Amino acid sequence: MKTIDLRSDTVTLPTPSMREAIYRAELGDDVFGEDPTTNRLERMAAERMGKEAAMLVVSGTMGNLVCLLTQCQRGEEAILGDKSHTFLYEAGGMSALGGIHPHTVRNQPDGTMQLTDIEAAIRGDNVHFPRTRLLCLENTHNRCGGSALTPEYTDAAAALAKDRGIWVHLDGARIFNAAAALGVDVKELTRNVDSLIFCLSKGLSAPVGSVVCGSRDFITEARRVRKVLGGGMRQCGIIAAAGITALEQMVDRIAEDHANARRLAEGIARIPGLAINREGTQTNIIYFEPVDEQLTAKTLVKELGEKGIKLLQIGPSRIRAVTHYGITAEDIDLTLAALGKKMQKS
Numbered sequence: 001m002k003t004i005d006l007r008s009d010t011v012t013l014p015t016p017s018m019r020e021a022i023y024r025a026e027l028g029d030d031v032f033g034e035d036p037t038t039n040r041l042e043r044m045a046a047e048r049m050g051k052e053a054a055m056l057v058v059s060g061t062m063g064n065l066v067c068l069l070t071q072c073q074r075g076e077e078a079i080l081g082d083k084s085h086t087f088l089y090e091a092g093g094m095s096a097l098g099g100i101h102p103h104t105v106r107n108q109p110d111g112t113m114q115l116t117d118i119e120a121a122i123r124g125d126n127v128h129f130p131r132t133r134l135l136c137l138e139n140t141h142n143r144c145g146g147s148a149l150t151p152e153y154t155d156a157a158a159a160l161a162k163d164r165g166i167w168v169h170l171d172g173a174r175i176f177n178a179a180a181a182l183g184v185d186v187k188e189l190t191r192n193v194d195s196l197i198f199c200l201s202k203g204l205s206a207p208v209g210s211v212v213c214g215s216r217d218f219i220t221e222a223r224r225v226r227k228v229l230g231g232g233m234r235q236c237g238i239i240a241a242a243g244i245t246a247l248e249q250m251v252d253r254i255a256e257d258h259a260n261a262r263r264l265a266e267g268i269a270r271i272p273g274l275a276i277n278r279e280g281t282q283t284n285i286i287y288f289e290p291v292d293e294q295l296t297a298k299t300l301v302k303e304l305g306e307k308g309i310k311l312l313q314i315g316p317s318r319i320r321a322v323t324h325y326g327i328t329a330e331d332i333d334l335t336l337a338a339l340g341k342k343m344q345k346s
């Protein structure tokens, strides 16, 4: 039986050319700064993002944590969305390891936070308050339907932060999806942030790794924090090699994933008994839900799973599907047929 795995774009496996690049990678000890392949990936990533320097990390979670720990001291505060990945899904690392106080602001359905809400969250100088140090944005926004923040919004939020003397971090796990959806160069989405991460291991299909980008001084400090977290790697050119191939070969095909997500969303909208918020289908993530009480999200996910179609249940009623490398238009049609059949029976 064929498996169509729509749970996440993290399930993508390295491409044949990545395996080839891994095999041939020139290696050294990266903790001494001597891994030529890692150095090359970091130069490429910094250049792509329009920043001075970059650093390979194990995961997006580690990347966000390194950035937060580099920018905030214990007892200081970071403003972030109440549906942000860092707040919801990173095991509370900012508080657990950094003593950083999270100040959540409500995420709008499009993944933004209203500027007036951000402004209200920034603390004044008062002995009662923690110091606000950092504003965190997320692009694309995972829990908000994979929505893309525009350059205009990002610039406006960054200008507000700058005006109030706080830094801006961008969780750009899927920043290339945002750039593809908006038809802009990725630099337009990063130009005014102080630090950012992006993932190599999601839609770009590399097996492991994320990259932190920022100023030279920021990355120098971040290297120390990465070491504290046990993230100093030795011959990590093994994973950087796949990351280079990802940047060279996998960025331009992302639009295909978006077309497939749209196809899936449009098909689901036509199936009686399923509800989908169409506003959210901008990139490769969609959320939908069964509306009739007879059939729960759990049952639907389980029964499609038995047919080899894997979806992810999020919360009691919602289902997530993510398109990625290896998912074809035909897979989408098979998924829609299976969903249609299931809904007819229920």
Ligand SMILES: *Cc1c(COP(=O)(O)O)cnc(C)c1O
Pocket: 058, 059, 060, 061, 062, 064, 085, 086, 138, 140, 141, 142, 171, 173, 174, 199, 201, 210
């Ligand atoms: C996946 C994801 C991360 C974390 O990446 P991992 O490599 O899974 O740790 C961070 N932010 C967002 C928005 C994500 O979707």
